[in-house]
Amino acid sequence: MRYLEMSEIPSHIIQYEGSNYFRIRLVLSLLSGKSITISQIRHNDINPGLSEAEVNVVRLLDKITNGSHIHVNETGTELNFRPGLLVGGKVHHVCSNQRGIGYYLEVLLCLGPFCKVPLDVVLRGATNHKLDPSIEAVRSASLPVIKKFFNFDNDIELKVVKRALNPNADGEVIFKCPISRKLKPVQITKQGKVKRIRGIAFTTKVSPAIGHRMVFEAKRILMKCIPDVYINTDHSKGVKSGTSPGFGIILVAETTEGVFFTAEAMSSPASPGSLPAIPEDLGREASLRLLEEIHNGGCVSSCSQSLAILLMSLGEKDVSKFVTGPLTPYSIATLRHLVKFFALTFQIEPIRDEDEDLDLGASKVGLTCVGVGLRNLNKRVL
Structure with missing residues (x-):
């Protein structure tokens, strides 16, 4: 297909510039059926064009759709996207380690209920990443929102088979999402009061004692506010862990109205010259972030x-x-x-x-x- 110059693009095609909000533009294009063109993608950067993670998202969308037309120019600074039909089905996808698996799950959550057949996706990559929500955060914060708009109950599934962190992340996550004909309107205005806090402190390829140190510091802060605090430890080893060491903590606060607030903190990938993360600092950071989420409030x-x-x-x-x-x-x-x-x-x-x-x-x-x-x-x- 001949590549269209900007002056030749039809007026009914929605045009954007830059790389910001890349995923939401593609999601809305698929849901609305409107074609989009994104130009000047990092055209002034040292590494111009689409990033590896953005190209990977486009490939994932190509797998779950039929008839989508995707064209990127030679420099990668311009993308033409004509949406096709959302098909869904069984998909195996290897995610880019530039971003976490949560980066791709956020796209699938928006599109999954509108597919032709239920989604059954196996994603491989980093289960926890500093830039993206962890699998536990998506399960605790996003799935309850989905269930408020659809009658899914327990049909939607998100499971961590293998936890892995960067730089050599090879984790595995299974996501299953049923389909629905339509959404129901909602009236959600009551936040409620926090009744309990739960969490999980994960460790991979490090001492299990690090998880207990994070839990101790987090509970020391949170139990000043509420007595019902329970944080599990998850030590991955053997075939259920990746090859890169790391640790982190995810906290979830639940209110009397079924609203969930999440916060998390994790160590940075080991690199020459970087200082090692201190478990107590991560426990404190996640606790303060959770208290800030509760302070901001709302029903999501x-x-x-x-x-x-x-x-x-x-x-x-x-x-x-x-x-x-x-x-x-x-x-x-x-x-x-x-x-x-x-x-x-x-x-x-x-x-x-x-x-x-x-x-x-x-x-x-x-x-x-x-x-x-x-x-x-x-x-x-x-």
Whole structure:
């Protein structure tokens, strides 16, 4: 196929510049059926064009779709994407170690329910990464959001078969997602109060005592706030661990209304000249991040805000309302992209709990919209 110059691109194709928000643009293109062109991708950098992780995401989308047309120019600084049909099915995919498996799971969570057949994906790569949510964080924060919009119950599955960290990550994760014809509107405005905190401290190729040191420091801080704190240790060894040493901790706070807040911290990959991570510092860092998440509040953890916004916009043509903490930059970008792809705008207003005498925590944001009524036309009709 002859490559189109910018002046030849039809006016109905949505055009963007730069590498920011690459995944959400591809996701919205597939859901809306609108073609996109992204130009000037890191055109001034020393290494111009798409990164290895971004190319890997495009390959993953190509595996779960049928009829998608993808074209990248010779320098990798321009991408033409014409969406095809979401097929799903069984997929084995090796992820780039530039990013964690959570980077790819966030894409599959948005697209999985709209496939023709249920997704059954095996992802190989780094199960924990500093730039992306861990598998436990996705399971605790994102899956409850998915279940609020779909009647999936326990049908959706996310399991770590083998934990592995960079630089030589060869972990394995299984993700299974059923399909649905449509989404239901939601009215989720009550955050509730934190009733318990759970967590997991993982270690691979290091002493198991490091996990106990992280747990001790995290509990020392969190038990000043709430007595119900329980953190497991997960020591991977043998065939169930990768070849790279590392450790970290993931914390999850659950409220009386079924809202989950997550926070995590992990060691950096070993490199010449770098100082080793101290387990107590990671335990303290994760605890303070969790307390900040609780302070921000809302009915969804900050890492899953954009997912909730996307599902609200795709729901039936009825009013949906969701209360969140302060909007993250990625959530704000998602709201702006929805205007271009679906011509959908949200009503955004500050929220204050009138039932409480004290105004505790950060200011809350009320998001209200009328969904576009997206139907899964790929789903087989029996």
